[in-house]
Amino acid sequence: MRIVVVGASLAGVRTVEGLRRRGSDADVVLVGAEPGSAEGVAADRPPLSKAFLADPAVEARPLTDRERLGSLGVELLNGRAVDLDLDRRRVGLHGGESVAFDQLVVATGSSPRSVPELEPRPGVHLLRTAADAAAIRAATAEGNRVVVVGGGFIGAEVAWTLRQLGREVAVVEPLPTLMVRGLGPQLGAEFTRRHAEAGVELHLGAAVAEIEGAERVEAVRLTDGTRLPADVVVLGLGTVPETGWLAGAGLDLRDGVVCDGRLAAAGAEGVWAVGDVARWRHPRVGEDVRVEHWTNAVETAGVVAANLTGTPTVHDAVPYVWTDQHGARLQVFGRVRPQDELRVVVGELGGSFVALTGGDGLLRSVIGFGAVKALMPFRKLLVAGAGWDEALAAA
């Protein structure tokens, strides 16, 4: 048995580690192509928009290396997968070589979205890899003006981190509030208010027409004509799943690799997906989801390692994401859906708080800000699948 895991970021690395811990004696190959990494292995990403960005003394930590993988009996191949042949059961690599497999785990993650008019050039940065974060850190160390395009979790977090360092920061976001997809309109509005209060210049409901500057960036011009001078531009436009190399292989690719609840890819035998690239019907959420969060990468790796070692397992963990802004930790358990009702059950929105969202009779998410312990009982209710009335009664 030969298991090939393509993608050496969190989900891929944890999959090979999980296989060995579960006693798999298969030949295991990890194929990695992380840009800017000598061995093709990614760094731990959460600090890249947080502590790493704020402090030049903080180093990026690679998730593993050839030596540690070697001690697990895992072969590390530094190479980029370019195609998949399911009939011959081979993954083709850039340069013409190919790798044979019996079982394939797709762990190629996602890449930052880019658009032609915002093409990266000197002074315009994407943020995904440690090399990206190091470039932003170096570029913004001189106390200049930063425009962040995109006000989702990453954009808002980068804006906050750089503002704390004393930079002049502006955020351009097409939606009416920051982080609205992750937090919903009310909590999004609250954290938008906090960003404004901290001196982040906000351009909401606004879109970028072009980035000015021939040799390097000079300004960002919005569609309403506003011109924002910029020394550095950071693009936080979300991500797209890395499935280009799977095109034409016969898998179901609709915004990710479509899988069943065990994370087995639809339309193929012995192909699995983990991390950002996997799309599956989440039993708790009741929708097809693709989750781009740290915890999901770890959990999906655990699920596939279990399924490949004889323990049938379905991925039904409660989604979790956190962000560090405004001097405390914001934690979101579950999924905030735009149509759901929001109730603050501990504290108040202006300070530390716990908020719940509910819809279709169920508790759907628990959100805490600076309230690690206070949200615990509500988290338990969420894990237990509590009804909305039951959750409110517990408040």
Add this chain to the structure above:
Amino acid sequence: MRVTVDLGACQGHGVCHMSAPDVFELDETDGHSIVVQDPVPAELEADAQLGADSCPERAITVLA
């Protein structure tokens, strides 16, 4: 199985507690993880391992 939490690394995400509430309790004030069953009884070993794997800070060490 034994488990230990590096309190210097623990950031109070509390994910371990969600995976294994009978092994990891959370500190009342800062949410730091507290091991309440060590050694871990056989029937809780899988949960404890899951809790350790799920720690975003890799603060939990499991010794077989």
